[in-house]
Amino acid sequence: MEISKNPEGKIQIQRLLADCLALADLAAEAARGYFRSDLGVSFKADASPVTQADQAIECLVREWIAQRYPDHGILGEEYGANFTGKTHCWVIDPIDGTRSFISGFPLFGFLLAHLTDGEPQIGVISLPMLNEVYAGVKGQGATCNGTPISVSQTRKLDQATLYINEGDKIHATQPAVLSRLLCAGQTRRFCYDCYPHALLAAGHVDVVVDYDLKPYDIMALRPVVTEAGGILTDWAGQVPGLSYEGPILSAATHDLHKEVLALLHD
Known part of the structure; x- marks a missing residue:
């Protein structure tokens, strides 16, 4: 409802x-x-x-x-x-x-x-x-x-500003994924927590890759990102529900989202 x-x-x-x-x-x-x-x-x-x-x-x-x-x-x-x-x-x-x-x-x-x-x-x-x-x-x-x-209209990853949240955790558990992320995007920044997702919603950041989250980390982000025109899913491309725990991906456009999903599972 x-x-x-x-x-x-x-x-x-x-x-x-x-x-x-x-x-x-x-x-x-x-x-x-x-x-x-x-x-x-x-x-x-x-x-x-x-x-x-x-x-x-x-x-x-x-x-x-x-x-x-x-x-x-x-x-x-x-x-x-x-x-x-x-x-x-x-x-x-x-x-x-x-x-x-x-x-x-x-x-x-x-x-x-x-x-x-x-x-x-x-x-x-x-x-x-x-x-x-x-x-x-x-x-x-x-x-x-x-x-x-509203989000940016960036559609190509090689032109995107990419934020990597929880990079130390990604390195510890999925080093190959982090290595690929470090070669992606036009500009890369390491960060933590919610602010990169807010910056994405406001059009300043194009992609945020995030890791090891709980429902209380995710639920508030979803309406902000999606109502600004962006996409927020888990790393399998599914919308995270109230019981979900794990990594997420925010992207400004569907083209970017698709390209980063492929990169995560290369």
Whole structure:
């Protein structure tokens, strides 16, 4: 079900979008208060770091949602999932890029998605330290700080700006893939986390190859990238659902997407 197919649904989705943006502002204010401060850092079983900021921001967002939408489900990075049997679900990554956050690097993000029947209807990518908020609404386009954005029209990989996320993990597990990526594109950059996908949606980047992601890393990206005119799939070319974990590929055009998929499986 798409909640934007009828007038009542359009009103509902606009209200939900306003709430998503309000939550992004709330989370950004909280994150800025913790940034470059004395944080307690611990490590999860998978060796990924977590701080009091991650936990506090997710609690803040969960409480806000629970008060206004008590019948909605929630999936968050820090406190798990409670959405079985729920039509509506919110997906939260309180700090996308905790390693960036704890090292004082300002390109961490806040990710929030609203799903209906398992499909993302709204996605928000917020960069608290840059005061940039990217939003995508299914069927209604994508914006940055309220201004419409769209992907580039680059169709050839040898003319493309290619971002490689999680390059160290790709090197450790699929070195041949990384070797091919290092010879691809006109311009290549190594990066992490959500910002390259936002830059792709805004037309600054043409391809983002990403690795080792969880649903809370992906769901908010989908509406932003696709509503800006791009393509986001897994490395097999399939659209990642709420249960998907693994690598993804964002591309500005179908021609680029096809060429990079072939490169990944050469």
